Amino acid sequence: MSLFLRQARAVFLKDVRSEARGWDSLLIMTVFALLVLVVFNFAFEPGGDTRAAVAPGVLWAAFVFAGILGLERSFAQEREEECLLGLLVSPLDRGALFLGKWAASFLFMFAMELLILPVFVVFFNAPVGGWLLGLVGVAALGTAGFCAAGTVLAAVAGQTVARHLLLPIVLLPLIVPVLIAAVEATALLLAAGMGSDGGAAVGLGGWLRLLTAFAIVYLVLGLLLFGRAIGE
Amino acid sequence: MSRKLAPWQALASLLALVSVAAALVLALRWAPTERTMGDVQRIFYFHVPSAWVAFLCFFLVFAGSVGTLVGGRRGWDILALSAAEVGVLFCTIVLVTGPIWARPAWGIWWTWDARLTSTLMLWLTYVAYLLLRHYAADARRRATLAAVVGILGFLDVPIVYFSIRWWRTQHPQPVIMGGKGSGLAPDMALTFLVCLVAVTLLGAALLLQRIRLEYLRDEAYAADLATSDLEADRT
Numbered sequence: 001m002s003l004f005l006r007q008a009r010a011v012f013l014k015d016v017r018s019e020a021r022g023w024d025s026l027l028i029m030t031v032f033a034l035l036v037l038v039v040f041n042f043a044f045e046p047g048g049d050t051r052a053a054v055a056p057g058v059l060w061a062a063f064v065f066a067g068i069l070g071l072e073r074s075f076a077q078e079r080e081e082e083c084l085l086g087l088l089v090s091p092l093d094r095g096a097l098f099l100g101k102w103a104a105s106f107l108f109m110f111a112m113e114l115l116i117l118p119v120f121v122v123f124f125n126a127p128v129g130g131w132l133l134g135l136v137g138v139a140a141l142g143t144a145g146f147c148a149a150g151t152v153l154a155a156v157a158g159q160t161v162a163r164h165l166l167l168p169i170v171l172l173p174l175i176v177p178v179l180i181a182a183v184e185a186t187a188l189l190l191a192a193g194m195g196s197d198g199g200a201a202v203g204l205g206g207w208l209r210l211l212t213a214f215a216i217v218y219l220v221l222g223l224l225l226f227g228r229a230i231g232e
Numbered sequence: 233m234s235r236k237l238a239p240w241q242a243l244a245s246l247l248a249l250v251s252v253a254a255a256l257v258l259a260l261r262w263a264p265t266e267r268t269m270g271d272v273q274r275i276f277y278f279h280v281p282s283a284w285v286a287f288l289c290f291f292l293v294f295a296g297s298v299g300t301l302v303g304g305r306r307g308w309d310i311l312a313l314s315a316a317e318v319g320v321l322f323c324t325i326v327l328v329t330g331p332i333w334a335r336p337a338w339g340i341w342w343t344w345d346a347r348l349t350s351t352l353m354l355w356l357t358y359v360a361y362l363l364l365r366h367y368a369a370d371a372r373r374r375a376t377l378a379a380v381v382g383i384l385g386f387l388d389v390p391i392v393y394f395s396i397r398w399w400r401t402q403h404p405q406p407v408i409m410g411g412k413g414s415g416l417a418p419d420m421a422l423t424f425l426v427c428l429v430a431v432t433l434l435g436a437a438l439l440l441q442r443i444r445l446e447y448l449r450d451e452a453y454a455a456d457l458a459t460s461d462l463e464a465d466r467t
Binding site: 161172217 | 369377380387388395
């Protein structure tokens with residue numbers, strides 16, 4: 001494996017080991033996502049029709065808000081033990097640092113999503129079927145792009161005085177394409193799963209392409225800009 | 233630098249003053265009243281040029297951000313922050329005049345169609361940029377941090393626009409604007425052109441003023457440092 005990938009793996013494993021000591025990030029993200037699902041269910045009338053229509057949006061709202069928490073924690077932890085300074089002083093490729101942190105953020109957020117999906121199915125009385133596998137795929141793609149943008153911006157926002165408030169403000173406008181595409185794709189899959197469109201999720205390809213394009217663009221931008229963002 | 237900019241700023245301000253005065257006369261008095269919408273349509277003469285100026289400013293933010301990361305000279309950062317402020321100003325004008333026009337003309341304040349939603353996202357992106365600048369405590373890092381966000385934000389604009397447009401084709405809304413190919417009467421076209429020039433010159437004048445102000449601040453700060461005895465004054 002090239003040096004670059006080995007370095008990225010080292011950073012990734014560091015973050016995973018650190019998380020495995022208490023599972024704080026995963027715990028907080030999952031509980032918060034659960035709360036978002038609950039709050040939204042209070043916000044809408046408990047009638048059957050509205051539920052199916054809002055379900056995809058509510059799910060992704062939960063993922064996005066919980067994901068932001070996870071991103072913040074990922075950098076808060078670096079700041080606490082002067083860890084970031086240590087990383088910067090080492091001859092670590094900045095792109096590798098980005099990739100490693102991205103991979104760790106992705107893993108934790110994706111794990112949270114897998115935990116939340118059964119709860120989602122229960123709350124919204126969604127059918128259990130093959131469409132859920134499609135949803136897992138959409139979640140993975142969306143999370144990849146979200147974490148790519150989020151990792152860079154968490155580094156940026158982390159250097160301001162209003163860090164907890166600033167990350168959502170800066171991140172959310174940028175990830176609107178992910179939100180739109182993920183919600184639309186989820187809605188199409190859900191409709192296919194409920195059999196209301198004959199089982200064919202027409203138009204899904206376009207949304208998947210958008211999610212993929214976004215993820216690629218932001219991974220590339222992240223690799224290029226992360227070094228400057230954390231302080232070169 | 234502020235001294236070099238002074239004559240340009242004065243010239244731009246003068247041109248802006250003259251052209252905006254002319255634009256106001258043409259748009260509010262001279263141009264014929266629109267047949268279906270009435271006088272409220274006159275907002276269009278300032279609404280559309282403001283959008284154009286806002287987009288231009290946001291491109292300048294991108295240019296300034298790239299310049300900051302590549303070269304590192306203060307001038308690029310000043311361009312970025314000034315263009316962001318002026319851009320947000322004109323984008324706000326677009327988002328405020330739009331509903332004012334839409335309500336009497338089409339009966340609704342707002343709709344989530346592609347154009348409006350994209351403009352709102354643009355506004356939110358650059359407001360976030362300004363907030364980031366405001367809350368970046370370390371002045372040395374501020375330029376770089378803002379530049380990163382400036383680049384990410386601008387490159388996201390086409391992605392945001394297309395995703396919103398695809399989203400709207402999935403859920404079509406009633407078309408309100410009546411299509412762009414409606415064509416303008418010659419008097420209206422002339423008025424529009426004058427207003428376009430006027431608002432652009434106004435934007436340029438404001439931009440130059442803001443840039444010069446930032447240079448003046450830098451110079452004042454440097455002068456203050458030079459005359460101050462205490463190093464501890466530096467924050």
